[in-house]
Amino acid sequence: MKLTYAITNENLIYYLSPSDIKAAINQAYSRWDCLIPVSFSEMLDCVTTHIKIGFYIGDLDDKYPLDGPHRVLAYASAAENGGVHFDATKTWAVDFRLDKSRDAIDL
Structure with missing residues (x-):
């Protein structure tokens, strides 16, 4: 089976660069x-x-x-919608050597 994915340009978080987000998502897939x-x-x-x-x-x-900023980190909606929604109120990180926040979550 082959699935395609894309990261929205409109719904990003300001403190991570689009290229860092893309790299983290690509690594996960x-x-x-x-x-x-x-x-x-x-x-x-x-x-x-x-x-x-x-x-x-x-x-x-x-x-x-x-x-x-509490329990739900992210979720995926039903297949016909195909959404993966990350909670933008969380503190996401791609490199814990650079991000020293105690609340950061590894994207």
Whole structure:
């Protein structure tokens, strides 16, 4: 099975560069490629992709509100919607040598 994914340009977080976010997501999908019988390919836009990745705040009208700085880190919506929603109120990090926040979560 082959699935495509894209990172939204509109729903990012200001303190991580788009290239750092892209690298972290690509690394995660590369790891999945090695473990399951699915291959993942990055696309440049979200229009025709299977999986749309972004950072959001609060209720997205899909029954799974992001809860702010507490429990829910992220979730994936049903396959027909293809959304992966990271909670933008969390402190995400891609390099713990640079990010010294005690609250940072490895993207």
